[in-house]
Amino acid sequence: MRLYLSIDAVAKALGSEKLAAALQAEAARRGIDLVLTRVGSRGMVWLEPLLEVETAAGRMAFGPVGVADVTALFECGFGAHAKALGLTEGIAFLKRQTRLTFARCGVVDPLSLSDYRAAGGLAGLTRALAMTGDAIVAEVTDSGLRGRGGAGFPTGIKWKTVAGAVATQKYIVCNADEGDSATFADRMLMEGDPFTLIEGMVIAGIAVGATRGYVYLRSEYPDAIATMTRAVAMARAERLLGASVLGSGFTFDMEIRTGAGAYVCGEETSLLNSLEGKRGVVRAKPPLPALEGFLGKPTVVNNVISLATIPVIFEKGAAFYKHFGLGRSRGTIPLQIAGNVQFGGLFETAFGLTLGEIVDDIGGGTLSGRPVKAVQVGGPLGAYFPRALFDTPFGYEEFAGKDGLIGHAGLTIFDDSADMLKQARFAMEFCAIESCGKCTPCRIGAVRGVETVDRIARGDMAAIPLLTDLCNTMKAGSLCALGGFTPYPVMSALTHFPDDFARTKEAAQ
Amino acid sequence: MPDQTPPTDLLTRTAGIVAAHLHLEGPLLPILHAVQATFGHVPRDALPVIAEGLNISRAEVHGVVTFYHDFRAEPAGQHVVKLCRAEACQAVGADALADHARARLGVAWGGTSRSGVTLEPVFCLGLCACGPAALVNGQVVARVDAERFDEIMAECGA
Numbered sequence: 001m002r003l004y005l006s007i008d009a010v011a012k013a014l015g016s017e018k019l020a021a022a023l024q025a026e027a028a029r030r031g032i033d034l035v036l037t038r039v040g041s042r043g044m045v046w047l048e049p050l051l052e053v054e055t056a057a058g059r060m061a062f063g064p065v066g067v068a069d070v071t072a073l074f075e076c077g078f079g080a081h082a083k084a085l086g087l088t089e090g091i092a093f094l095k096r097q098t099r100l101t102f103a104r105c106g107v108v109d110p111l112s113l114s115d116y117r118a119a120g121g122l123a124g125l126t127r128a129l130a131m132t133g134d135a136i137v138a139e140v141t142d143s144g145l146r147g148r149g150g151a152g153f154p155t156g157i158k159w160k161t162v163a164g165a166v167a168t169q170k171y172i173v174c175n176a177d178e179g180d181s182a183t184f185a186d187r188m189l190m191e192g193d194p195f196t197l198i199e200g201m202v203i204a205g206i207a208v209g210a211t212r213g214y215v216y217l218r219s220e221y222p223d224a225i226a227t228m229t230r231a232v233a234m235a236r237a238e239r240l241l242g243a244s245v246l247g248s249g250f251t252f253d254m255e256i257r258t259g260a261g262a263y264v265c266g267e268e269t270s271l272l273n274s275l276e277g278k279r280g281v282v283r284a285k286p287p288l289p290a291l292e293g294f295l296g297k298p299t300v301v302n303n304v305i306s307l308a309t310i311p312v313i314f315e316k317g318a319a320f321y322k323h324f325g326l327g328r329s330r331g332t333i334p335l336q337i338a339g340n341v342q343f344g345g346l347f348e349t350a351f352g353l354t355l356g357e358i359v360d361d362i363g364g365g366t367l368s369g370r371p372v373k374a375v376q377v378g379g380p381l382g383a384y385f386p387r388a389l390f391d392t393p394f395g396y397e398e399f400a401g402k403d404g405l406i407g408h409a410g411l412t413i414f415d416d417s418a419d420m421l422k423q424a425r426f427a428m429e430f431c432a433i434e435s436c437g438k439c440t441p442c443r444i445g446a447v448r449g450v451e452t453v454d455r456i457a458r459g460d461m462a463a464i465p466l467l468t469d470l471c472n473t474m475k476a477g478s479l480c481a482l483g484g485f486t487p488y489p490v491m492s493a494l495t496h497f498p499d500d501f502a503r504t505k506e507a508a509q
Numbered sequence: 510m511p512d513q514t515p516p517t518d519l520l521t522r523t524a525g526i527v528a529a530h531l532h533l534e535g536p537l538l539p540i541l542h543a544v545q546a547t548f549g550h551v552p553r554d555a556l557p558v559i560a561e562g563l564n565i566s567r568a569e570v571h572g573v574v575t576f577y578h579d580f581r582a583e584p585a586g587q588h589v590v591k592l593c594r595a596e597a598c599q600a601v602g603a604d605a606l607a608d609h610a611r612a613r614l615g616v617a618w619g620g621t622s623r624s625g626v627t628l629e630p631v632f633c634l635g636l637c638a639c640g641p642a643a644l645v646n647g648q649v650v651a652r653v654d655a656e657r658f659d660e661i662m663a664e665c666g667a
Contacts, residue, residue, distance in 0.1 A: 009649045010638075010639060010651065012649055013636050178635065179633055181595030181596040181632070181637060182597045182637045183635070184635035186635075188635075212534075220632075220633065220635070221634075221635060222649075223649070255533075257538065257539065258538070259538075259579075260538060260580060261631075262576065262577050263632055275535050276534075277535040277536060277538055278573060279572050279573055280576060281576075294535075336637065337638065338597040338637035339596065339600035339601065339637065339638075340601050341638060344639065345638050379596075380595065380596060380632075410637065412596045412597045412600055412637070413600060415600075423596070426596070426599070434632075436576075
């Protein structure tokens, strides 16, 4: 009998390891020859740990499975059981998705290169190896892919700049410092399909003439670090990395580097300083990292999802990828639906769904069953959207048009018990804790921001225009997105939820 | 637990760690991680050895060590519990959990209880659809409420 069980951190955090041991023990007790394959997560977090059994019709899912369910599952032969969900592929949450970047995640053994190949892996690289560097860059440009880390800069343009730079050494740096709350797409990808990221980095290296790559991976992701490290070693052993990639004559090798708990290192220039062994302080731009990046050399800095999407673009073609999406937001985006939500998880889909469809139809509203009050889109630097803006289509320009941003596509849902003044205060507090200290609007502004929100909380309404003014200063004067975007959550809370800021002195006392 | 490593041993082992990382491009963070993995913290006495090995100033090493939340100046308790304080966990009760945890352990953030548990904040573990999340001695735990926290403490013998 063959079973599949997720090994993603989400499944582990919800008890998959005890479940795995119980499954093995029960199979042994019954004399059943059990093959338990550990896979990544399908992204349906409310169903984790998700257990699948191989049948002639396909994989049948059960979830969420606990140790207490094991005996009964064997008893019914993994058939009719209260936790049975039918064919995994038939589950509505999965069926409605367009899985391109995450096609293999949750399906294959993350650390089997033969599984990877069998599921279409390396087809993109094989095609790219037959192309010139310029043609590879043109393909990426044509696909319309934009930086999935949040900035939305066209990936092909960035690659073109690095390709055109003349230097003795160039680098590919993968930004895996996924620090935004509500985002876990990078983690899931690295834990569930690490070879996709490696393949994407190899293609990037060949395209721009870089022979070395680094993945800067946050220390808060111990499981992803372990999986990526093993995957890189396996890729090297199988000649996917090294002196002659798949026998092509191209050289590319890479290393996994661990961050050290600084949120600001998700900002590309701060990340580069950190990678060089310096304080993670933001650098002024120009020079662009594409021209003077890691150790002063031309460097492609791309997010995990941007790089992990490269293989499917080469496997299926730029036109295929570009066909999905809305306006200038082309292709698919892995939405991460989180917080107080009934059906939370990762949902990869073409750009263009409205916020309301994502929150109500896909997410099923709040877990608490109370009305949705606000949705923070794009992490701690993203705006809080009220229900009145639920018709906003998910796209870079569309969200910018509503004074928000899509960021890394994480959505945190809050029910009506949320206090938006408290959330605004937290945004400033977080900025104060994580500020690198280089520029004044961020370093001092965030501290003053906390104090100003506290004044409003005490019923001092005169502090409201002061907060607005401070936000304008931070937005216009900060060196990077930390200070520059902290005003988004603060101002959106203030604008859309004014009642939470209208505290009377009596109530405050 | 006080650091009982004799300084000479500390210096030798630190020098060994530095030497093992010199071939890397940008070796300082990997060195600091290795030092912390070896000693449980980054001892003050290790900094001059690192500075010398990398041919940079002590001030520079000090600046880097103190910039990052991960590096400890003092050893942690026997158990380290990191509670997520970020928005997605806040939306499902992280603040109440944090209050409970600090009250139960009788410590502020960063403190170590008499029972040997160090409580630290963390901003996102990527477990945002099953919060509140925690990292207990390096192991991820999800949907932690006050009751679950007490169970975890009991498992730690604290």
